[in-house]
Amino acid sequence: MGFRTMDNDEMADFLARPLVAVFAIDDPGWSPHVTPVWFHHLPDTNRFQVMTPGRSKKTRLFRSGSGQLSLSIQTADGPTASYVNMQGTAELLPLDDKLLHAMVEKYLQPADRAAYLANPPEDSMFNITPRRITTGVIS
Numbered sequence: 001m002g003f004r005t006m007d008n009d010e011m012a013d014f015l016a017r018p019l020v021a022v023f024a025i026d027d028p029g030w031s032p033h034v035t036p037v038w039f040h041h042l043p044d045t046n047r048f049q050v051m052t053p054g055r056s057k058k059t060r061l062f063r064s065g066s067g068q069l070s071l072s073i074q075t076a077d078g079p080t081a082s083y084v085n086m087q088g089t090a091e092l093l094p095l096d097d098k099l100l101h102a103m104v105e106k107y108l109q110p111a112d113r114a115a116y117l118a119n120p121p122e123d124s125m126f127n128i129t130p131r132r133i134t135t136g137v138i139s
Contacts, residue, residue: 001079006135008043011084014135015041015073018107023050024070025061032070033061038107039071040099047129048086049099051122059124062092069128080139088130095125 006014020036027033035058040049048071052059062069067089074083100120104113 002139004137006082006084006137011133011135012041012043014075014082015039015043015084016106019073019075021050022072022074023058024072025058026065026068027061028065033057037071038103039073040102040106046133047127048088049096049128050126051095051099051103051120052124052126053122054124059092062090062126067091068131069126071128080137082137083135085134086128086130087132088128090126090128093125093127095120095123099125 019039021039022034023037024032024034037050037052041047042049050071058069069088069090071086071088072083073085074081100117100122104116108116
């Protein structure tokens with residue numbers, strides 16, 4: 001078994017795949033609130049974006065918290081595993097139509113896209129600036 005980190009191009013290729021991220025945000029008095037999310041990575045600026053309903057628990061926790069959150073994106077195939085972990089700060093914005101279309105293209109089959117776009121459950125987005133990114137490939 002060996003371990004190595006990803007270079008920037010390898011990380012961008014990994015994050016372009018339709019993987020699901022684990023989103024974590026502090027829930028005071030409890031363990032962190034953790035939920036699966038679709039994500040979009042902007043390799044030129046190394047930022048991340050996550051769509052969310054404005055009334056979701058993660059959105060409520062964000063509004064009352066520090067603005068810090070984490071994402072973990074990982075895969076495993078037998079003894080090989082790859083991951084990108086990110087801790088950062090975010091701003092909560094109205095959902096950008098360009099992001100909505102990029103996410104639908106990334107995650108949904110063509111036959112399912114129009115129905116999702118007609119009534120998306122999300123109306124907000126997190127625009128996340130990483131403070132720290134760690135990567136790894138274990139093989």
